[in-house]
Amino acid sequence: MTDFDEFPEPVQSALSRIWGALSEEQRDEAALLLKLLEGVGLRTLRWLLEEMAREVDPLLRPRHNVVIVGPANVGKSTLYNQLLSPDQPRAEVSHIPGTTRANQPGEGWGFAIVDTPGADAVGNVGQQERQMALEAAEKGDLLVIMFEAPQRGER
Secondary structure, eight states, X not given: OOOOTTSOHHHHHHXXXXXXXXXXXXXXXXXXXXXXXXXXXXXXXXXXXXXHHHHHHHHHSOOEEEEEEOSTTSSHHHHHHHHHOTTSOOSOOOSSTTOXXXXXXXXXXXXXXXXXXXXXXXXXXHXXXXXXXXXXXXXXXXXXXXXXXXXXXXX
16 A cells, blocks of 8 residues: 555655555555545544544653652662552562662653662762762752651650
């Protein structure tokens, strides 16, 4: 199906270029879709394309980079897991401070996210972890800064 004569010339050229860029499998799928759309009115087709564009639009936009930073053991990895896949945690979580030793990137729906190590550790390892967290924070579009809330009666 490479005959686009029914379309005006600028559209014919564009369709021919697009068709030429498709694999044989993609051409077969496109031909089937075009066959299914035969007889569909322009108003319905326009509505369908607008609905598809609305669903696809977030995928075409640049992804925002979210970075979770804060001291060790305040729940950064727990939040990271909840935002990405609550049923299948990706970051290790424990009551032991310093469990996260390196930045851990992940992909969410419409955003990229980074879980960082605690930025408050001391010593050489602590300095390296802090540096990793700060480098990730510099690249972030949105920072989630977490702190431990004081318990009742603490100040």
